[in-house]
Amino acid sequence: MNAHxxxxxxxxxxxxxxxxxxxxxxxxxFGGVKAITDVSFDIRKGEIRAIIGPNGAGKxxxxxxxxxFYHPQDGRITYKGVRRTRVRPHQxxxxxxxxxxxxxxxxxxxxxxxxxxxGRTLKMRKGFFWQALRHGPAMAEEIEHRKVVEDIIDFLEIxxxxxxxxxxxxYGLQKRVExxxxxxxxxxxxxxxxxxxGMNLEEKEDMCRFILDMxxxxxxxxxxxxxxxxxxxxxxxxxxxxxxxxxxxxxxxGEVKTDQRVIDAYLGVAx
Amino acid sequence: xxxxxxxxxxxxxAADMAVFPLRQDRIGIAVILLIAFVGVPLAGNDFFxxxxxxxxxxxxxAAIGLNILTGYTGLISLGTAAxxxxxxxxxxxxxxxxxxxxxxxxxxxxxxxxxAIGVVFGLPSLRIKGFYLAVATxxxxxxxxxxxxxxxxxxxxxxxxxxxxxxxxxxxxxVTGAAAxxxxxxxxxxxxxxxxxxLASNLVHGRxxxxxxxxxxxxxxxxxxxxxxxxxxxxxFAVSSYFAGVAGAMMIFLWYGGGEANDVFTIRLSFNIxxxxxxxxxxxxxxxxxxxxxxxxLPTIMKFGLPALGVPLSGATAEHVTFMLVGALIIIFLIxxxxxxxxxxxxxxxxxxxWPFPY
Numbered sequence: 001m002n003a004h005x006x007x008x009x010x011x012x013x014x015x016x017x018x019x020x021x022x023x024x025x026x027x028x029x030f031g032g033v034k035a036i037t038d039v040s041f042d043i044r045k046g047e048i049r050a051i052i053g054p055n056g057a058g059k060x061x062x063x064x065x066x067x068x069f070y071h072p073q074d075g076r077i078t079y080k081g082v083r084r085t086r087v088r089p090h091q092x093x094x095x096x097x098x099x100x101x102x103x104x105x106x107x108x109x110x111x112x113x114x115x116x117x118x119g120r121t122l123k124m125r126k127g128f129f130w131q132a133l134r135h136g137p138a139m140a141e142e143i144e145h146r147k148v149v150e151d152i153i154d155f156l157e158i159x160x161x162x163x164x165x166x167x168x169x170x171y172g173l174q175k176r177v178e179x180x181x182x183x184x185x186x187x188x189x190x191x192x193x194x195x196x197x198g199m200n201l202e203e204k205e206d207m208c209r210f211i212l213d214m215x216x217x218x219x220x221x222x223x224x225x226x227x228x229x230x231x232x233x234x235x236x237x238x239x240x241x242x243x244x245x246x247x248x249x250x251x252x253x254g255e256v257k258t259d260q261r262v263i264d265a266y267l268g269v270a271x
Numbered sequence: 272x273x274x275x276x277x278x279x280x281x282x283x284x285a286a287d288m289a290v291f292p293l294r295q296d297r298i299g300i301a302v303i304l305l306i307a308f309v310g311v312p313l314a315g316n317d318f319f320x321x322x323x324x325x326x327x328x329x330x331x332x333a334a335i336g337l338n339i340l341t342g343y344t345g346l347i348s349l350g351t352a353a354x355x356x357x358x359x360x361x362x363x364x365x366x367x368x369x370x371x372x373x374x375x376x377x378x379x380x381x382x383x384x385x386x387a388i389g390v391v392f393g394l395p396s397l398r399i400k401g402f403y404l405a406v407a408t409x410x411x412x413x414x415x416x417x418x419x420x421x422x423x424x425x426x427x428x429x430x431x432x433x434x435x436x437x438x439x440x441x442x443x444x445x446v447t448g449a450a451a452x453x454x455x456x457x458x459x460x461x462x463x464x465x466x467x468x469x470l471a472s473n474l475v476h477g478r479x480x481x482x483x484x485x486x487x488x489x490x491x492x493x494x495x496x497x498x499x500x501x502x503x504x505x506x507x508f509a510v511s512s513y514f515a516g517v518a519g520a521m522m523i524f525l526w527y528g529g530g531e532a533n534d535v536f537t538i539r540l541s542f543n544i545x546x547x548x549x550x551x552x553x554x555x556x557x558x559x560x561x562x563x564x565x566x567x568x569l570p571t572i573m574k575f576g577l578p579a580l581g582v583p584l585s586g587a588t589a590e591h592v593t594f595m596l597v598g599a600l601i602i603i604f605l606i607x608x609x610x611x612x613x614x615x616x617x618x619x620x621x622x623x624x625x626w627p628f629p630y
Contacts, residue, residue, distance in 0.1 A: 067495065093497035107488035109554065110481070117478075118485050122497035124478045128506075134473035142477065143284045150284075185496065 017045035026075030035061040037245045048222045050236035057242040059225045067092040098187035102194045104174045108167035119184025120145040172203040192224045274623040320453040328460040329522045330567045334547040334559035336514025342553035344507035345487030350408040351544045353415035356536030357385040358516025359523040360425045374439035378520045385516020386509040393508030397501045436529040447524045456525045552613025561612040
């Protein structure tokens with residue numbers, strides 16, 4: 001297999017290319033609450049980067065900073081060599097950052113197909129006039145993107161639910177549709193916020209397979225928040241560990257696993 | 272038994288993405304159009320055409336407009352009547368300035384003015400939602416209604432303050448004014464409504480419609496898909512107000528044939544159209560027609576239909592009973608079937624598909 005299997009053994013991972021995104025000394029406060037304090041790390045092109053930590057460590061806040069929902073008070077975020085200040089979520093989307101949410105954020109009234117088609121919004125160009133006619137160029141464009149969406153549906157093995165409204169789907173499938181919607185954006189950086197939360201073992205295995213395949217086949221760089229340590233150790237190339245908004249460890253899964261501060265953070269310290 | 276998709280294979284995406292993918296549905300819509308274009312004018316008398324069918328068509332168009340805003344984009348508006356009024360007065364001014372231009376062209380153009388006003392009053396929608404947006408659109412309703420009375424330029428300085436609909440012709444037939452027959456007006460209304468419904472259906476099935484629904488269902492995720500919320504919402508306001516404006520122009524020029532428009536475009540009309548959308552089904556074009564048919568025809572049925580069947584009911588009582596019925600039905604629908612008549616229709620179709628089996 002590839003480098004992933006050697007991660008568990010703790011071998012240093014070979015450099016996966018230059019940094020796609022780097023976070024430098026980022027701090028985020030909500031009034032007096034310090035959500036993130038002076039955190040720095042980078043995400044390299046083509047790697048699977050896990051962000052872990054106990055509840056309330058600031059993992060989701062970190063993702064929100066990266067795709068522009070929050071604007072950190074201090075520090076800087078550089079994406080593809082460009083420093084980004086006060087970027088809006090739709091600008092982040094245009095720059096190639098996609099994401100899924102911890103609690104599924106699908107468009108509940110729409111079908112699976114329409115949900116994933118929405119992911120193609122930025123790639124569609126035909127104007128109001130042609131859309132109102134729904135013939136000629138607009139229809140050709142719809143069909144062209146429908147083909148891409150069908151490929152994604154095949155990839156995620158959700159053919160049987162393509163016409164169903166997503167609000168009625170079971171949770172595991174909803175997560176999968178959400179992944180499909182993010183994938184439809186053909187992102188360079190995909191942020192996954194607990195993609196396996198609340199799933200059973202089989203569903204988790206499926207999801208892991210999709211994440212690895214995405215990384216291998218499409219070369220998508222993935223940043224992943226996950227509580228299942230087994231999954232994190234197996235999937236990720238490098239792991240960053242947060243606790244109370246601070247970074248306490250950063251390295252390969254093997255390094256992180258043996259880090260005393262990480263063990264303390266998860267298991268507690270004798271006082 | 273008769274309503275099955277069995278054997279209807281789709282071999283390309285275009286067929287699968289059609290608005291009516293089922294053959295039975297296509298036959299159904301063809302039959303409805305045939306009845307509308309041939310059956311109704313043949314069978315209906317003048318009263319039926321001008322008091323039942325034309326109001327139904329006008330309200331359907333206004334309901335489609337509001338449904339695009341409220342049902343598809345999730346933005347509530349109480350200013351529909353005001354936007355209809357903008358359409359009516361714009362059309363009046365346009366006929367004054369360009370008497371030579373065809374009235375149908377002018378009716379379609381007057382919607383653009385309504386769209387522009389709609390965009391202005393839609394600007395707050397980026398910051399405020401739900402209740403608060405409803406109040407902001409209420410401001411549009413009151414301000415515009417005030418303008419219809421207080422800005423005499425709008426009604427050409429008439430002493431009565433009324434819109435005087437001039438006679439305009441199409442292929443030599445009078446379309447507007449006192450000489451226009453109900454048949455002509457009905458055909459013009461029908462043509463406009465069918466065309467605009469087709470455009471609305473195209474829009475909601477395309478990228479724009481998906482963006483609107485995305486904004487409605489989960490605006491955070493929509494933004495993350497690269498949808499600019501302000502753009503999507505303002506386009507929804509523009510399209511919605513356009514439909515309302517055209518409906519308003521049709522109302523005065525093809526239905527009322529003039530009159531004091533400030534009496535017509537009141538908050539009561541706004542609410543009535545909102546009720547049509549709620550009863551018919553939020554986020555459904557067919558539902559807009561169902562809701563409009565129901566609410567527009569109920570008073571007529573109560574007033575003229577029941578006495579004709581031998582039920583003794585005076586005009587005033589009929590009106591009261593109509594109010595009570597509509598009120599009760601809205602409460603019942605909100606509790607039992609929030610998706611309205613359109614959902615009942617869907618459930619019925621599903622039952623037909625599986626009949627005689629329960630599922």
